[in-house]
Amino acid sequence: MVFGTKNNCVENILTINNLTKKFGLLTAVDNLSFTIEKGNVYGILGPNGSGKSTTLGIVLNVVNKTAGDFQWFNGQIDTHNALKKVGAIIERPNFYPYMSAFQNLQLVCKIKEVSEEKITEKLQLVGLIERKDSKFSTFSLGMKQRLAIASALLNDPEILILDEPTNGLDPQGIHQIREIIKTIASQGTTILLASHLLDEVEKVCTHVVILRKGVSLYSGSVEAMNASHGFLTMQSDNMKMLQNALEGNPAFGTVKREGDYLIVYLNQPMDAAEVNKLLFEKGITLSHLVKRKESLEEQFLELTKQN
Amino acid sequence: MLRLLNIELQKLRYNRAAKVISIIYFVLITFIALIASIEFNFGDFHFRVADQGIFNFPYIWHFNTYVAAILKLFLAIVIVSMMSNEYSYRTLKQNLIDGLSKKEFVISKFLTVLLFAGISTVFIFLVSLILGLSFSDYNELTIIFSGMEYIGAYFIKLVAFFSFCLFLGVLVKRSAFALGFLIVWQIVEWLFYGLMKWQFFKDTEIADNVSQFFPLNAMANLIKEPLSRLGAIQSAANQLGENFTKDYHVTWLNVLIVLVWTALFIYWSYAILKKRDL
Numbered sequence: 001m002v003f004g005t006k007n008n009c010v011e012n013i014l015t016i017n018n019l020t021k022k023f024g025l026l027t028a029v030d031n032l033s034f035t036i037e038k039g040n041v042y043g044i045l046g047p048n049g050s051g052k053s054t055t056l057g058i059v060l061n062v063v064n065k066t067a068g069d070f071q072w073f074n075g076q077i078d079t080h081n082a083l084k085k086v087g088a089i090i091e092r093p094n095f096y097p098y099m100s101a102f103q104n105l106q107l108v109c110k111i112k113e114v115s116e117e118k119i120t121e122k123l124q125l126v127g128l129i130e131r132k133d134s135k136f137s138t139f140s141l142g143m144k145q146r147l148a149i150a151s152a153l154l155n156d157p158e159i160l161i162l163d164e165p166t167n168g169l170d171p172q173g174i175h176q177i178r179e180i181i182k183t184i185a186s187q188g189t190t191i192l193l194a195s196h197l198l199d200e201v202e203k204v205c206t207h208v209v210i211l212r213k214g215v216s217l218y219s220g221s222v223e224a225m226n227a228s229h230g231f232l233t234m235q236s237d238n239m240k241m242l243q244n245a246l247e248g249n250p251a252f253g254t255v256k257r258e259g260d261y262l263i264v265y266l267n268q269p270m271d272a273a274e275v276n277k278l279l280f281e282k283g284i285t286l287s288h289l290v291k292r293k294e295s296l297e298e299q300f301l302e303l304t305k306q307n
Numbered sequence: 308m309l310r311l312l313n314i315e316l317q318k319l320r321y322n323r324a325a326k327v328i329s330i331i332y333f334v335l336i337t338f339i340a341l342i343a344s345i346e347f348n349f350g351d352f353h354f355r356v357a358d359q360g361i362f363n364f365p366y367i368w369h370f371n372t373y374v375a376a377i378l379k380l381f382l383a384i385v386i387v388s389m390m391s392n393e394y395s396y397r398t399l400k401q402n403l404i405d406g407l408s409k410k411e412f413v414i415s416k417f418l419t420v421l422l423f424a425g426i427s428t429v430f431i432f433l434v435s436l437i438l439g440l441s442f443s444d445y446n447e448l449t450i451i452f453s454g455m456e457y458i459g460a461y462f463i464k465l466v467a468f469f470s471f472c473l474f475l476g477v478l479v480k481r482s483a484f485a486l487g488f489l490i491v492w493q494i495v496e497w498l499f500y501g502l503m504k505w506q507f508f509k510d511t512e513i514a515d516n517v518s519q520f521f522p523l524n525a526m527a528n529l530i531k532e533p534l535s536r537l538g539a540i541q542s543a544a545n546q547l548g549e550n551f552t553k554d555y556h557v558t559w560l561n562v563l564i565v566l567v568w569t570a571l572f573i574y575w576s577y578a579i580l581k582k583r584d585l
Binding site for chain 1: 310313314317318321322323392396397398400401402403404405406407408409411581582584585
């Protein structure tokens with residue numbers, strides 16, 4: 001499945017076709033296909049063990065695929081050279097503990113064949129410049145993760161791949177990492193973020209792939225994920241009259257009572273002002289009116305329970 | 308090529324344990340010179356090792372490469388841990404993600420093996436040359452450079468041994484276990500040889516013919532023990548009615564066997580990495 005876009009001649013960064021990975025009897029990734037286009041922020045969502053990390057491991061050259069194939073940059077270059085244009089952090093940050101932050105980044109520069117000029121700039125971006133000569137083994141987990149981000153950015157990558165970047169961090173660390181991700185996204189870098197934390201994905205991603213037991217349940221833009229037009233929470237002095245008015249109108253779907261409020265699902269696009277005007281004309285005054293879309297979490301739970 | 312070597316050297320440069328062991332190794336090699344100063348005095352009998360001809364050209368090439376090769380175990384620790392560290396720090400995975408291919412990874416390790424073996428060979432060459440020039444009874448140029456086969460054999464022996472260590476590091480992932488495996492392997496070779504020699508093929512040459520193909524045995528055979536070649540020991544043996552008719556030269560078959568093993572170890576290292584999910 002290809003993500004819908006407005007532009008037809010887009011640059012594909014990564015194309016995955018019918019990718020399958022089996023570990024013995026277990027199928028970790030099952031016939032997975034999706035495409036990543038330049039400029040978007042993608043989220044791979046899925047519960048633990050759904051095949052997120054395995055998928056990333058395959059495209060990053062550390063896990064062997066069982067079947068199917070994938071192409072970086074439309075297949076113009078082979079995988080290990082393509083990875084020099086990619087920045088990736090998977091699971092926990094891996095560096096040489098006896099080397100300083102600076103020395104570790106020097107090594108990465110040598111592997112990626114980029115100049116060492118950017119090291120200082122990237123260390124500044126993640127706020128580690130004062131600790132550049134400290135050994136990696138003396139870093140806290142949050143600092144290690146930030147160093148990993150600096151390392152992934154050394155080559156000004158075409159795409160930044162992050163696998164559970166906030167795993168195990170304290171709230172402050174999580175906040176710092178998110179701010180860095182937002183900064184990078186705002187500079188137009190394509191990002192692929194794997195996570196089981198839904199609000200994390202919701203805050204930064206424009207597109208999502210949802211996995212469950214290695215199978216893709218959905219892939220597309222976040223907005224198009226749910227066809228519904230959202231729902232309204234409302235309250236009035238005369239709840240009976242309100243309910244009757246809503247149930248008689250084809251624009252509204254299910255109406256349910258929740259505590260002191262009525263929850264109404266919309267059958268067609270309609271903004272809160274329109275609804276308010278419509279009801280006021282029928283002589284109903286509202287004391288509370290909020291329009292909301294289902295959160296990604298609600299949509300995700302809806303999708304993953306279906307199969 | 309240079310890039311791959313450079314990557315590996317960056318990893319080793321800041322590794323204190325690797326540096327210390329390498330330094331100890333080279334210091335120990337220079338200690339061969341100390342053998343020269345061994346002296347005994349039994350009353351009137353005055354014995355000085357340096358006078359026994361062990362530092363005579365070309366014998367010194369044979370003697371020194373044989374003794375120095377025993378010390379290779381020190382560098383083996385560096386080689387094994389340089390591989391197993393990549394597993395324990397999970398940096399092997401990170402290197403691959405950063406854009407190193409598995410092939411390049413193995414090549415970078417192998418280049419380091421060549422470099423270590425090369426430095427060690429140059430070093431033993433210089434130490435032997437200096438010792439020989441100081442103590443040798445013969446100082447004609449043709450004699451000085453006549454036993455160079457041992458220097459070549461020394462290099463090949465080290466490359467093969469370190470490649471074996473590298474392979475064990477890739478296979479076993481833990482340095483202690485890899486070194487243990489090395490010892491077990493040596494015992495297994497001896498065991499097979501012993502069983503063949505004294506159990507299954509008694510009084511035949513089969514045991515020797517077969518065991519020359521074992522990797523560690525083949526490496527050991529490259530430079531045969533030099534002591535029985537010494538004038539003093541030869542004459543002592545003659546008096547006892549023993550006669551050594553041993554060929555001390557480096558044989559081509561032996562070189563070939565060792566080179567094939569080296570190629571296999573490096574190829575297997577690559578094959579294992581390629582097959583493994585990291």
